[in-house]
Amino acid sequence: MNQTNDLQFAFSSNATALLRAVCNQMSEASHDLVIDDTNYSHNNYASFDIRGQELFTTITNHHDYQTRIKSGWTGFIDEPSIRLIGVRAHAINSGQLGWNRIGGEPRLRVCFDGRLNSCDETLEPTGQYTVENRRVSPDGFVPWEPTVQITTTNARFTAALRKVRTKGTFCIAANENAISIFSSGDEEPVRSFAANESYDSLTVAGVPYSTIYNTLYSRKSKHLGLINRLTSIGLSFDLTEYGIIKDRIYVTISAGEASATLLFEGITPSNIDVPELPSTARQRRGATPEQMVNSVLEMDWNEEERERIQRWILAHQQECDSKNKPYSDSIQRWFSDYTMMLIRSGDSPSELDLDIMSRV
Numbered sequence: 001m002n003q004t005n006d007l008q009f010a011f012s013s014n015a016t017a018l019l020r021a022v023c024n025q026m027s028e029a030s031h032d033l034v035i036d037d038t039n040y041s042h043n044n045y046a047s048f049d050i051r052g053q054e055l056f057t058t059i060t061n062h063h064d065y066q067t068r069i070k071s072g073w074t075g076f077i078d079e080p081s082i083r084l085i086g087v088r089a090h091a092i093n094s095g096q097l098g099w100n101r102i103g104g105e106p107r108l109r110v111c112f113d114g115r116l117n118s119c120d121e122t123l124e125p126t127g128q129y130t131v132e133n134r135r136v137s138p139d140g141f142v143p144w145e146p147t148v149q150i151t152t153t154n155a156r157f158t159a160a161l162r163k164v165r166t167k168g169t170f171c172i173a174a175n176e177n178a179i180s181i182f183s184s185g186d187e188e189p190v191r192s193f194a195a196n197e198s199y200d201s202l203t204v205a206g207v208p209y210s211t212i213y214n215t216l217y218s219r220k221s222k223h224l225g226l227i228n229r230l231t232s233i234g235l236s237f238d239l240t241e242y243g244i245i246k247d248r249i250y251v252t253i254s255a256g257e258a259s260a261t262l263l264f265e266g267i268t269p270s271n272i273d274v275p276e277l278p279s280t281a282r283q284r285r286g287a288t289p290e291q292m293v294n295s296v297l298e299m300d301w302n303e304e305e306r307e308r309i310q311r312w313i314l315a316h317q318q319e320c321d322s323k324n325k326p327y328s329d330s331i332q333r334w335f336s337d338y339t340m341m342l343i344r345s346g347d348s349p350s351e352l353d354l355d356i357m358s359r360v
Contacts, residue, residue: 021235169183205248
């Protein structure tokens with residue numbers, strides 16, 4: 001492995017905007033336990049990982065949450081994976097890492113040949129002295145794999161969060177074929193819907209309502225929430241996913257090809273008072289998957305067109321599953337849900353999509 005720290009790579013413009021907003025957000029204490037937050041940002045550390053064609057920056061050591069920014073990687077390197085640690089998060093916005101205009105857009109260009117405050121491989125600080133940041137074994141990268149994954153939009157997530165705003169905690173549980181939203185100590189969930197998969201054992205996680213609300217939606221000028229920060233800079237984004245990773249609640253904010261996942265420091269699952277949960281969702285009426293497939297086969301489409309319509313159906317099913325609504329046999333509805341999925345990811349319908357719709 002090349003042991004030098006002289007390496008340059010660039011974020012996409014959307015990933016840059018997410019990274020800067022997150023670093024600004026994490027530099028401010030959003031909870032009541034920190035009396036003097038003057039140097040609070042100096043406690044957060046960032047690691048940079050290249051994994052194949054993806055670039056990750058993970059920021060840790062914040063009291064309320066960890067963050068991972070993902071961006072596409074289009075550069076060329078001799079090694080399939082690289083890991084660099086030791087960067088204090090405040091360096092990202094303080095000019096200690098370089099900002100350049102790349103391809104006509106302002107992007108973060110990280111050059112690891114300088115001297116920055118360091119930390120050990122667990123991203124815990126080793127002291128306030130200045131040493132070189134280090135390239136370490138790429139095996140230290142830990143994927144964030146969801147055990148419960150729910151597709152959503154910012155509007156739908158806000159509505160779910162609002163249901164527990166007076167109850168103290170926001171909790172998620174997956175039980176057999178159903179997912180439930182509740183607050184610890186509730187007699188019954190405030191909302192339950194069908195799961196996309198079956199869970200062999202109860203999976204549960206929770207976070208204080210104030211933590212997740214203040215981090216995302218606070219309107220205070222000193223502690224502006226991340227959603228409002230992104231809105232203020234005009235970034236086109238949406239909150240696209242939430243669920244459970246490593247017994248903790250996460251949310252993912254997407255902006256085109258880039259995303260920011262916030263993993264909240266919450267409540268130990270054993271300390272969550274779980275209500276009686278449904279194991280199955282209520283019976284839904286509407287078109288069955290078999291009926292939807294058969295209706296496509298009955299139409300006069302070529303193989304490429306049928307494959308595209310199958311994508312429409314999948315997008316429609318995911319949309320219905322997230323809202324616990326029945327499937328539709330309307331191809332116009334399939335196309336509408338597919339289009340919304342593309343828009344949320346920063347894309348738009350192709351000529352093939354539009355040609356198919358013109359003949360419906």
